[in-house]
Amino acid sequence: MIALKQIERSYKTGAAQTFVLRNINLTIREGDFVTVMGPSGAGKSSLLNVLALLDDEWRGEYSLDGEQVHALSRKGRAELARRRIGMVFQSYHLLDDLTVAENIDLPLSYKNLPRAERQAMVADTLDRFQIVGKKDLYPSQLSGGQQQLVGIARAVIHSPALLLADEPTGNLHSAQAAEIMQLFRTLNEQGTTIVQVTHSELNATYGRRILELRDGWLTRDTAPAQGASGVHAS
């Protein structure tokens, strides 16, 4: 589903060029659940931004679902992202002025869908995430875990093939984190390809594959340590 070839990303800092991603070669199959790990500043978020098509200033080749991203215009990339990708953020990034239902509706509002269809999809999603009772509340009236639940509902409402999550449980305590991870596993089992960034070994065990970044280099690509999921299962 995803194929990266020699992806590089650098920032100009003063006169120097600082590389944050170096020669990344990577394939991710459809239905995979990938965890990206590594020390702070290693380039994990940078990689995710490239995958999310939010970042435009990388070099290399990136094909997503057979589309050659590097050959697409900015508009084409935005269009592709709108159809295929959902994003979950560490600090949820819900809009404070909108209710839960309106926040969830946001990605749909950027597609030209009929109003009735959108309302049906929002109702479905609220139902699926069991937050119907909260649909008229504002984000400030929710707990962190609930906010992230809304964030995920918003990310998947348009049934993206690829779900990207940057430290989705970073602001949550472990019980809430486990719930979110369980949700990811369910989504993955229903066919969504997931790439998450996390510092937690425990979270990593929910996935099928771990990538490690160090100083912008892809340094490891393995299955998660055995037994970790067992810890969870108990």
Added chain:
Amino acid sequence: MPTLAQDLRYAARQLRTSPGFTLTAVLTLALGLGATTAIFTLVYQVLLRSLPVAHPEQLYKVGKEVTCCQMGGFQDDWSLFSTELYRYLRDHTPGVAGMAAVEAGTVNVSAREAGENAAAQPLGARFVSGNYFPLLGVVPYAGRLLHPKDDHEGAPPVLVLSYTLWQTKFGADPHLLGSTLLLTGHPFTVVGIAAASFLGERNQPDPAGLWLPLAQETALEPDQKINDFPASNWLDLLVRLPNKAAVPGAQQAIAGELRQWISANRGLFPGPDVTDKDVARQTTELASASGGINDLRDKYEGSLKLLFLVAGFVLLIACANLANLLLVRGVARRQELAVRAALGAPRGRLLRQMLVEALLLALLGGAAAIAVAYAGTRGIVALAMPGVAVNMINPSPSQPVLGFAFALSLLTGLLFGTAPAWVSSHANPVEALRGANRSTRDAGALGQKALVVLQAALSLALLSTAGLLLTSLRHLEHQNFRFEPEGRLILSVDSHAAGYSYDRLAGLYRRFDETFPHLPGIENFAYATYGPMTGAAWATNIYLPGVDVHTQDNAFYTDVSPRYFETVGTRLLLGRGIAEQDTETSPHVAVVAREFLKGKQPVGQHFGVYPNRSESYEIVGVVDDTKYGGPTEPPHPMFFAPIAQTVIYTKDREIANEHATHFPNALIFHYRGDESAAAASIRAAFKQIDPNIPILKMRSYPDQLSENFTQEKLVVRLTTLFGLLALLLASIGLYGVTAYAVARRTSEIGIRMALGASRVRVLAMIVRGALAQTLLGLALGLPLCLLAARLLAHTLYQTGSFQPLVLVAGALLLLCAALIAALVPARRAASIDPVEALRTE
């Protein structure tokens, strides 16, 4: 205890550290305060300033109307007086500390230094009573001023000069004092120069700078001798009343004496029998003359009040802008204020700190505004009174103007500083410290939007006002004056000032007729007492044979040469015009305008201008109603008599009046081809005829016509300028608020983009928000526009106060400006990098 000085120092540092903000604020203030101060300078100089004489507050004018220049008959509410009436009132009113008289109009004289070959220069002079200078308490700059004993028949002829005239026309020549000046050939000794600040009692452009005793009028103007006619009213009277409580008594006394004098001199008034009822109706009142006799007030008061109001609105918009800037700054400094509050600073102290900063800013703006006001006033005066050499309006900031600017700056500072200071000093410090700045709601944002809406509303009101005035001016200028100014030149001359007496006029006409029609390129030539729309309009009563003298009508009249109607382009409707056949000896005829004898068949009728002389003229033709009076007035009944014919009267005053109309003040040329070539050949020919006749003005008739609208044009220009200024300020305001909103919403926009919002959508979202505020402003501005139009309705010429086109144009202009102002920050919003936006979260 922290002092104000500390606050000031701190405020100065704050302003220095953000030069962009400070510069924007000071510029905005300079424009708003500058516009207001400029208009105030004019208001002060025209409406509020006192005469530079001793105790001006004790001076009163007899009669509240300001009129010019002479009239006979009953005035009912008297404001002009004859010399004899003046003397009677002066000698019989108890309780006044003196009464002086001054000619209401001016005489043009041609002045030449005796014994020199210097060319004669045309100057304005004014006759004054001998006690004029002592009563006002004016001191001489050099020599002496006029005394009562100069004002006697047979006294040696003397004159006093204004300092300005001495400087500008006589090169400050020290030998002028004591020398002899020839005024239209009559020798006068220069006995003194008045104090430099004193330009006369009349507040008017180019005031007369020569003062002559009343008694000299007879010698200088042998054809007029108005000084000798008890029925010719030509003087303004000034009284000094040191005790304010004595004013009502003095007024009553003067009115009573006025009636006594009229009653004793009934024969001077028209009509066979002046009744007691006629006499009892006559009265007068005292009006404060602390500012002199104010021509300018009469002319400009309405316009100045309007402009002052408009400038005030511009200032209000500037204030709204500044309040906005300060709100934005306050929000940005919330963290700092929260830390201070947490460290124990009392709220009052923070509030004071913010206020001191606002006031400092306002004072800086005020200082810059004084420069703007000075330049602005100069420009306005130049536009309002083109070609005026000596202007009583001084654009330099005087003490009252400086005081006004200072007070206004402080007020402005308080106005725009208080609300933002209050809002930011009352921010919840706990929330601010926690960095809870993720919320997109805050109190300041609502205030900012409200201010933008207010600005849009006020701007629309100003723009639509300008539009209304412009429409009115268009109608005024493009109305049908019923003559043809195109291709005509008009020459204003003063043959009287050049020493011509009535007897010599026939010779002058002959030389005109022999010379001008034969110049190359001259199609038609005519001369007259005055021409259409020159600001002159002489009026007289009309008497018809067999009609009761008490139902007399009134008409304008002018004497004209043959071919006059062809030359000015007035259409002949019936009968014939004035022609060569109308000579000194042929029957006396007149041509009338359509309005004259409305509804009756005029040709063949007779009329006259005195009750016992109702057969003086026979009407031989009717012409179109060409306008001679004010441009906003309807055409007046009018008759035209041949300048070559003189009606023979027996009474001195009637003879003098008849003779006065025969001096040709206007020479009108209809030319072909190049205007400047025609003008040059006319000038050369005129020199040939008589080099001593001063040409007062020579201009194209369209220029002459447009002089009638100078003031209206000025008001339209200034209102438009202020409207555009308001628009600019409002746009800056909208830009600021939108830019600030974009900065504050960066992360929100980033999120929206990450969730699929296209850039076009983001752009549209920001622009829509800005336009919504503008539209709300337009909606609120609409009633304001209608209200302003209502208030203006009486000054508009053939323009209804509801002009949908003007409103639509104003609204479109405002929307365009808003769109431009919003697009800049909206484009910035659209180019936000979502990765960055989410990172900085």
